[in-house]
Amino acid sequence: MFDRPGGALDAEEEEDVWLQIRAEARRAAEEEPVLASYLYSTVLSHRSLEPALAAHIANKLSSPTLLSSHLFELFRDVCLRDAATREAIRADLRVVREKDPACEGYLHCFLNFKGFAAVQSYRVAHALWRQGRHGLAMALQSRMSEVFQVDIHPAARIGKGVMLDHATGVVIGETAVVGDNVSMLHNVTLGGTGAVGGVRHPRVGDGSVIGAGARILGPVRLGENVKVGAGSLVLMDVDDGLTVVGNPARVVRRKADSGPSVPGKDDLNDYV
Amino acid sequence: MFDRPGGALDAEEEEDVWLQIRAEARRAAEEEPVLASYLYSTVLSHRSLEPALAAHIANKLSSPTLLSSHLFELFRDVCLRDAATREAIRADLRVVREKDPACEGYLHCFLNFKGFAAVQSYRVAHALWRQGRHGLAMALQSRMSEVFQVDIHPAARIGKGVMLDHATGVVIGETAVVGDNVSMLHNVTLGGTGAVGGVRHPRVGDGSVIGAGARILGPVRLGENVKVGAGSLVLMDVDDGLTVVGNPARVVRRKADSGPSVPGKDDLNDYV
Amino acid sequence: MFDRPGGALDAEEEEDVWLQIRAEARRAAEEEPVLASYLYSTVLSHRSLEPALAAHIANKLSSPTLLSSHLFELFRDVCLRDAATREAIRADLRVVREKDPACEGYLHCFLNFKGFAAVQSYRVAHALWRQGRHGLAMALQSRMSEVFQVDIHPAARIGKGVMLDHATGVVIGETAVVGDNVSMLHNVTLGGTGAVGGVRHPRVGDGSVIGAGARILGPVRLGENVKVGAGSLVLMDVDDGLTVVGNPARVVRRKADSGPSVPGKDDLNDYV
Numbered sequence: 001m002f003d004r005p006g007g008a009l010d011a012e013e014e015e016d017v018w019l020q021i022r023a024e025a026r027r028a029a030e031e032e033p034v035l036a037s038y039l040y041s042t043v044l045s046h047r048s049l050e051p052a053l054a055a056h057i058a059n060k061l062s063s064p065t066l067l068s069s070h071l072f073e074l075f076r077d078v079c080l081r082d083a084a085t086r087e088a089i090r091a092d093l094r095v096v097r098e099k100d101p102a103c104e105g106y107l108h109c110f111l112n113f114k115g116f117a118a119v120q121s122y123r124v125a126h127a128l129w130r131q132g133r134h135g136l137a138m139a140l141q142s143r144m145s146e147v148f149q150v151d152i153h154p155a156a157r158i159g160k161g162v163m164l165d166h167a168t169g170v171v172i173g174e175t176a177v178v179g180d181n182v183s184m185l186h187n188v189t190l191g192g193t194g195a196v197g198g199v200r201h202p203r204v205g206d207g208s209v210i211g212a213g214a215r216i217l218g219p220v221r222l223g224e225n226v227k228v229g230a231g232s233l234v235l236m237d238v239d240d241g242l243t244v245v246g247n248p249a250r251v252v253r254r255k256a257d258s259g260p261s262v263p264g265k266d267d268l269n270d271y272v
Numbered sequence: 273m274f275d276r277p278g279g280a281l282d283a284e285e286e287e288d289v290w291l292q293i294r295a296e297a298r299r300a301a302e303e304e305p306v307l308a309s310y311l312y313s314t315v316l317s318h319r320s321l322e323p324a325l326a327a328h329i330a331n332k333l334s335s336p337t338l339l340s341s342h343l344f345e346l347f348r349d350v351c352l353r354d355a356a357t358r359e360a361i362r363a364d365l366r367v368v369r370e371k372d373p374a375c376e377g378y379l380h381c382f383l384n385f386k387g388f389a390a391v392q393s394y395r396v397a398h399a400l401w402r403q404g405r406h407g408l409a410m411a412l413q414s415r416m417s418e419v420f421q422v423d424i425h426p427a428a429r430i431g432k433g434v435m436l437d438h439a440t441g442v443v444i445g446e447t448a449v450v451g452d453n454v455s456m457l458h459n460v461t462l463g464g465t466g467a468v469g470g471v472r473h474p475r476v477g478d479g480s481v482i483g484a485g486a487r488i489l490g491p492v493r494l495g496e497n498v499k500v501g502a503g504s505l506v507l508m509d510v511d512d513g514l515t516v517v518g519n520p521a522r523v524v525r526r527k528a529d530s531g532p533s534v535p536g537k538d539d540l541n542d543y544v
Numbered sequence: 545m546f547d548r549p550g551g552a553l554d555a556e557e558e559e560d561v562w563l564q565i566r567a568e569a570r571r572a573a574e575e576e577p578v579l580a581s582y583l584y585s586t587v588l589s590h591r592s593l594e595p596a597l598a599a600h601i602a603n604k605l606s607s608p609t610l611l612s613s614h615l616f617e618l619f620r621d622v623c624l625r626d627a628a629t630r631e632a633i634r635a636d637l638r639v640v641r642e643k644d645p646a647c648e649g650y651l652h653c654f655l656n657f658k659g660f661a662a663v664q665s666y667r668v669a670h671a672l673w674r675q676g677r678h679g680l681a682m683a684l685q686s687r688m689s690e691v692f693q694v695d696i697h698p699a700a701r702i703g704k705g706v707m708l709d710h711a712t713g714v715v716i717g718e719t720a721v722v723g724d725n726v727s728m729l730h731n732v733t734l735g736g737t738g739a740v741g742g743v744r745h746p747r748v749g750d751g752s753v754i755g756a757g758a759r760i761l762g763p764v765r766l767g768e769n770v771k772v773g774a775g776s777l778v779l780m781d782v783d784d785g786l787t788v789v790g791n792p793a794r795v796v797r798r799k800a801d802s803g804p805s806v807p808g809k810d811d812l813n814d815y816v
Contacts, residue, residue: 032407034346038337059336060418064603065582074578101468102425102446104406112414134648135572135579142656146604149421149441149693149712151730153646166423166443169459171710171730171756174646186423186443187459187713187731189756189774196645212443212461212487215756215774230461230487231505231519233775247519247775247791304679306618310609331608332690373740374697374718376678384686421693438695438715441731458695458715459731484715484733484759502733502759503777503791519791 115164118150296379387436390422659708662694
């Protein structure tokens with residue numbers, strides 16, 4: 001993860017998601033006149049995905065002290081400068097559309113998923129953090145937590161194709177690392193254990209899925225394609241492909257190719 | 273549940289809750305002049321409960337893109353057209369007043385309980401969903417989640433007399449069914465297990481009580497008057513009148529008329 | 545706790561935290577011009593900590609119905625009248641700065657920690673409650689829950705030097721008592737068990753630490769310096785200095801001076 005061989009999406013791929021969002025917005029505006037002016041200002045009046053997203057999220061995060069116009073410029077500038085962020089935004093949209101049975105299209109995710117909006121806000125805060133603009137990055141973190149109830153430290157490292165489903169209550173700490181194509185339900189914590197200094201938070205491998213309310217604490221490593229059951233408390237490393245459940249968590253199923261490890265516990269496998 | 277024999281409340285019953293809210297608002301405005309103009313615009317300036325509720329919730333959910341005036345008309349029109357919704361609103365108010373020791377009257381619930389406001393927002397979104405107005409219903413779902421931190425899919429079916437106490441973090445999925453007089457504490461999830469298609473979420477019977485942070489996942493059935501302990505993980509059907517606790521949940525107490533099933537576990541019975 | 549021998553801080557100590565916040569704000573405004581006008585209006589334009597805090601929180605809690613100017617006067621007046629509240633505010637700031645590895649200074653806590661803002665909002669609501677202004681106190685409680693996702697009943701009693709880290713989803717009930725220097729992570733519940741009348745909520749002793757998502761229910765007593773593991777369900781009294789974990793919770797470690805009680809469970813000790 002985090003290496004993007006061959007560089008970013010080509011222009012055609014970048015264009016594709018945006019064209020679909022526009023087409024969906026045009027249909028939605030015809031079907032629901034109450035939403036037409038909202039859809040025009042949020043989607044149809046923009047030339048590309050980045051300024052549309054910047055306007056949408058600036059609108060949500062703005063306050064009497066963080067002006068919408070400032071936020072818009074910040075978001076747009078980060079997106080325009082950084083090809084990896086542009087690619088990640090599109091990967092996030094694609095993943096929600098593919099994985100969430102309740103998602104009715106790109107437009108729905110773009111407009112209505114606060115988990116998507118929170119991740120994009122984090123991406124901008126993270127870019128600011130890396131530029132040394134810590135004060136502004138932390139102001140954004142705080143505002144995200146108020147508005148979306150998602151608290152991601154701007155220094156955390158998060159891959160692309162990430163889905164926070166429902167999203168309320170997610171907390172991701174300063175030294176956490178989250179791979180590509182990781183999905184988390186609401187109320188997931190990637191937290192610390194009270195230790196000070198160095199790596200204090202988990203590292204979650206590509207393709208992992210973390211159930212609602214699971215807490216993964218301390219500098220533990222979850223491998224790739226790990227599943228963590230809802231409400232689990234994980235305090236240990238977990239190898240690639242394993243499923244863990246419970247408080248404290250234990251392994252209930254080994255890698256797919258080696259079959260279930262705990263007879264009769266197959267029913268627990270899916271409740272992530 | 274969901275059948276309402278004999279139709280809705282008669283006009284007198286409908287009037288009753290509203291008269292009490294007005295009387296409480298007049299007293300509150302006298303006692304606390306700081307709140308007087310708020311109480312006037314929210315309660316005392318209205319002729320009946322429905323437009324008052326519509327104005328109150330429109331005010332809370334409004335944003336630069338979902339205008340308060342549009343929301344007011346939507347909420348008022350749904351309430352005026354649908355006798356079952358009017359009855360459900362009153363049943364929700366009555367239940368909070370009866371069950372919550374911290375509730376000081378109808379007015380307090382009407383003004384201050386975000387769980388009550390979230391359920392009424394869902395009722396309107398559900399009516400819109402049934403009219404085929406999915407875009408608008410999902411925009412309301414999204415806004416409810418930001419403002420009240422309650423994420424109820426508009427296609428879910430929820431009975432009357434429902435209380436979401438404290439409410440932060442409640443998630444109710446698309447195919448969930450919740451009976452009459454069900455109470456849930458904060459952070460309850462009626463969620464899926466990753467399955468796609470068909471019924472993916474729980475069915476909760478009339479009179480059940482679900483403790484804080486409990487997660488009930490998959491197409492399981494909870495009978496009537498079931499109690500689920502705080503922090504439980506429920507992955508199985510539960511018969512009428514049983515109490516379940518733990519992660520994963522197990523039965524700790526049978527129906528009231530058959531006495532406790534697990535000696536020494538009586539103390540667990542109440543922590544819903 | 546709650547007795548403050550020797551009275552409040554002297555004027556010099558009161559001044560100290562405020563001078564540091566101002567100095568940090570001046571540096572931050574130089575480093576980040578985008579934030580300069582925000583820092584001026586929130587910090588640098590004020591003569592002392594109390595009106596600055598009152599303006600900051602009034603700004604966050606204001607709504608079309610609870611005007612910022614009213615809230616500012618309420619907050620300022622409570623702070624000016626009550627030396628214990630002024631002391632508690634400073635103790636809360638000091639504790640966050642000392643305990644939270646992600647806190648970069650007083651200013652960061654003052655501006656960006658919604659747990660800090662929520663506790664100060666509670667302090668004002670509590671003062672109003674004690675003056676018999678229940679309607680206004682409960683309106684503030686409701687607004688805090690919407691804006692910060694922290695639901696503290698204004699009748700609860702909370703000491704000084706209290707930290708709500710991340711804070712989303714915290715619920716503290718009407719008859720709860722929380723000592724000095726208590727820290728709680730997000731999603732902690734100090735809740736009831738459905739009993740009506742009398743003391744229905746926990747009492748948490750000085751210096752205790754409660755992990756993310758822990759639920760402590762009913763009129764139980766936690767002693768001083770107790771640690772409660774993340775996700776625990778506590779339904780029993782816990783003596784001074786003990787560590788409890790699990791659902792339901794059990795003691796895993798006795799007081800520091802008597803060594804660990806459960807061999808091999810040392811690793812559980814820290815996940816609060």
